[in-house]
Amino acid sequence: MLVNRKLILAHFWLAFGGFGLALLLGAWQMFVRSPLYAWISNPEWYYRSLTAHGTVMGYVFPTLVAMGFGYAITESALQQRLVGVRWAWAGFWLIVLGAVMAMVPVALGRASVLYTFYPPLIGNAFYYVGVVLVVVGSWIWVALMSINLRVWRREHPGEPVPLAMFANVAGSYLWAWTAVGAALELLLQIIPVALGWKTTIDAGLARVFFSWTLHAIVYFWLMPTYIAYYTIVPRAIGGRLYSDSMGRIAFILFLIVAMPIGIHHTFADPQVGAGFKFIHSAFTALVALPTLLTVFTICASVEIAGRLRGGRGLFGWIAVLPWKNPIMLAVAFSFVLLGFGGAGGLINMSYQLDTTVHNTQWITGHFHLIFGGAIVIMYFAIAYDLWPHLTGRALPDLRLARAQLWLWFVGMIVTTFPWHWVGILGMPRRMAYYDYADPAISPQAFSVTLSAIGAIILLISGLLFLFILATAHRQTATEAGAYRFSVAVHPPTTVPIALNTFALWVALMIGLTVTNYGYPIAVLASRPDTSVPAVYVGAQ
Amino acid sequence: MTVQDGHHGAEVAERTEKRWAMISIIIIVMLVLLAAFAGIHQATMPQARVETTDPARLHLSGEFVESNLGTAAEADGTVTVRAIGQQYSFTPSCILVPAQTPVTLRATSADVVHGILIQGTNVNTMLVPGYVSEQFMRFEKTGDHLMPCQEFCSFGHEGMWGKVKVIDKTEFASRAKNRGRLSCVGE
Known part of the structure; x- marks a missing residue:
């Protein structure tokens, strides 16, 4: 029962439109810093572009996908009209306003500080205020998810919350709390300096605040993908979900352990002591658990689909899977890329191994593989799956969709594998150009060229994706029927209260963040001698 | 199944x-x-202590004054390297160290966040203004390494490359005889 289709489509179109622009910038960056192009005449353009690329890809695009998908889940999984539609539109327009407000100073070269902010570099205040508005807009969505679930519970006392909605609300709480780290950094530290009320700032404390957001935000990006694994894939390929409870446990684990691990981003920082680095390293290992559980459950669910289609033997069920179905293709690609990306993540989580790759191109390769690969490919799948229900029209041609997914998968590998390799060779991140004539850098030239070619493949795939979605609006009308989610092999009739509510888990999430972050933040905040002069960007 | x-x-x-x-x-x-x-x-452990320093006064007094930057041979046979990063260079821009000797790197930033990465090794640390970074290193072989800044530090970041020159232990000892601060700038 998708009533507010316009609202959902507005979120998806803004998300994917922004994604297209940011992808174009990304491909341009890969090209100009590769040996395929002579040195860029003004490196400042590169950092402008990089700031826009990171801000849109990191803050605007996934947030809008999670919001649009969240509204779709609320109406279809709970089978009730969305409560608070006006508020939802207000949240949407706040994001539009915030995104424009942030991007204008970036386009003018007044805020080339990159999406990680890292003070004491300080850009134009409108950039930071714009980012805050984007986050505030998304917090309206968080509140609406919670309110809509409450409305449903009142009418269905004691019933198990549908898994899609349970996961969706978990994701919204995770986002609300993880955004607090960057919000504290922006509101208490950066914006007062950007407005000129203060001229000094504690750069070390800012990095600790930001790490609170920077890691868990990845799990917020991941949420729609995991929701799609559990609640779309088994239905779309004609199988059943192996276990409903394991899904709930996985999402609860993400909620609890995504936050208290962010200090692994500051392994090489001088302002955090060794003890908390070890604690966060150990907790980072823990976050692999929900993913390992998910890999099992989804593989088992896919196997059920294969067996139901008559597949036999140890591997025979794989051959009979519906490989022509874009969702099948997408989940397979996503899992392969998640495997490589996850293995890289386990390397980064160890202090000793991280020292060889910290802040090299390995890290950029790693998070592009996880986000661009494993995560975004499922955003495509979600769009393909939902589109007929939103537009009332079938997708134009599944062959195009399959070609798009193949291009993305191949493009991701061609881009990120050499990227990892040059990182091992010691190539630093975020540079507008490299001197490939230097004998110490010239061995990296071939790999960087490959990466740039991969970026062009990705750009073609991204444009093809937008083309498919746009032309779908002009197809002949069909009746797509109600939007449904997967059914478990053993559908839950009763669920333990712990797997049906959030109070305990939210308390644990906040508690663990306080124990793992409270001391480092308190120590740094109470030291009087750590504030340093701000360095304004673009003020010359 | x-x-x-x-x-x-x-x-x-x-x-x-x-x-x-x-x-x-x-x-x-x-x-x-x-x-x-x-x-x-x-040997690779995060630094144990958090140390602070005022980036606005680095050049006036304390261990990061210009005359104290570079490589110092200590009485116990180890070596200490002191360096600073600033937009858009390292001082000294070429760091001289002996092979097969324990080396302590102490560094900080004079303005924004920078990073030191010595290619071909696992020496890798952030330079955060206001804090002192300390790393223990040991180079087995002589040779040259590039040392780029690994964190975006504004528009000149791509030009911020230093160098590390690892020389023979005995050659280093003879150059360190006059007890000054050594570097390989201009070599």
């Missing part, structure tokens, strides 16, 4: 699931133990 309905199927599914969950937990515990073991038994 066939899709089974009813009580028995649910039990089988649950048992399989629990087994997998146990395997997952064992994998994770092994990884944490491995990391802890490597941390305790290897």
